Amino acid sequence: MNEKQNTGTTTVLSGSYTPAQSLDDQIKLADLQAKQLEIQLKNEELTAKKLEIQERLANIDESKKRQSDREIKRKQFENDLKQKARIFGQQRYTDTLRQSVCSHRKGGMVDSRNMRVLHEGGDSEKRSIIRHRMINGDLWIRCTRCGKTWAPPVEKMFYFDADGHNVAPCDGVFSQGRFNDADKEWKEACKFTTTGSPSSSVICSFHKWDVAARKWVDGNTEYRDSMASTSLR
Ligand SMILES: [Zn+2]
Numbered sequence: 001m002n003e004k005q006n007t008g009t010t011t012v013l014s015g016s017y018t019p020a021q022s023l024d025d026q027i028k029l030a031d032l033q034a035k036q037l038e039i040q041l042k043n044e045e046l047t048a049k050k051l052e053i054q055e056r057l058a059n060i061d062e063s064k065k066r067q068s069d070r071e072i073k074r075k076q077f078e079n080d081l082k083q084k085a086r087i088f089g090q091q092r093y094t095d096t097l098r099q100s101v102c103s104h105r106k107g108g109m110v111d112s113r114n115m116r117v118l119h120e121g122g123d124s125e126k127r128s129i130i131r132h133r134m135i136n137g138d139l140w141i142r143c144t145r146c147g148k149t150w151a152p153p154v155e156k157m158f159y160f161d162a163d164g165h166n167v168a169p170c171d172g173v174f175s176q177g178r179f180n181d182a183d184k185e186w187k188e189a190c191k192f193t194t195t196g197s198p199s200s201s202v203i204c205s206f207h208k209w210d211v212a213a214r215k216w217v218d219g220n221t222e223y224r225d226s227m228a229s230t231s232l233r
Contacts, residue, residue, distance in 0.1 A: 095147065102146035104128060104192070121145045129189075131198035132232060136206055136223045139198060141189045142232035149231035150189035153182035154224050 101120055108122025121128055121143070132140045141150045158179040159172035166172075206219035 099143070099146045099148040102143060102148065104143040104145065104148065106194070117145075119145055125193070127192040127194040129192055129194050130232065131192075131194070133198050133200035133203065134227070135201040135204050136220055137203050138224070139190050140232055141186075141192060147231070150186045151227070151231075152186055152224060153179050154228040155179065156225060157228050158182070 098119055103121030103123065104127055105121045105124050106126045106128040107124030108117035110117050122145075127143075128145050129141050129143050132142075134140055138152050142148065155174065156169050157166070158175050159167055159169045160175050160178075161167045161172045206223045207216040208219040208222060209215075210217045
């Protein structure tokens with residue numbers, strides 16, 4: 001009895017054979033089955049290859065996506081940084097502008113329509129300042145109207161590049177002229193008169209061990225260096 005059996009992709013003839021079937025018939029049938037099996041194997045192989053290709057394409061897509069995500073994040077970070085630099089630059093610019101027009105003095109009239117005197121200073125004899133004696137004995141002065149702070153200049157803050165931009169010491173040249181100007185300005189600010197006396201820290205002197213000279217030497221420069229980016233804000 002012969003029957004057709006459906007195996008999904010290929011139809012295979014199978015069954016038990018009556019002795020009436022000739023040897024030839026049996027060989028032909030075996031050949032046919034072998035060929036069908038071969039086709040089935042080739043189909044499966046093809047399907048496997050297709051899947052492999054799909055997987056590879058998916059991997060490529062994913063890696064491209066990861067790459068573009070990274071690129072987007074990098075650009076975002078760069079833009080954030082640029083924006084921060086712009087805001088910081090603008091803030092510094094407006095501070096400098098305001099500080100350059102401020103009289104750093106008390107007094108002046110304020111009304112609801114004109115509050116400028118609060119930022120630009122008044123016309124009193126007395127300075128609108130606070131003074132603070134730092135822990136190493138340096139006198140720092142800050143204008144309460146515009147926020148300008150006078151402190152002993154620190155050399156590492158006076159390096160400039162060819163375009164005149166303030167840069168790190170490794171990127172520029174030291175300007176003795178600008179350093180001297182700042183020093184003069186600070187010394188003049190130390191003479192400002194105002195009401196009250198300076199607030200003060202406990203005064204200490206700073207020393208460091210000089211390995212080569214084998215003795216204690218003055219460490220005030222190091223203290224000032226560490227305070228270079230600070231203001232009395
Ligand atoms: Zn001021």
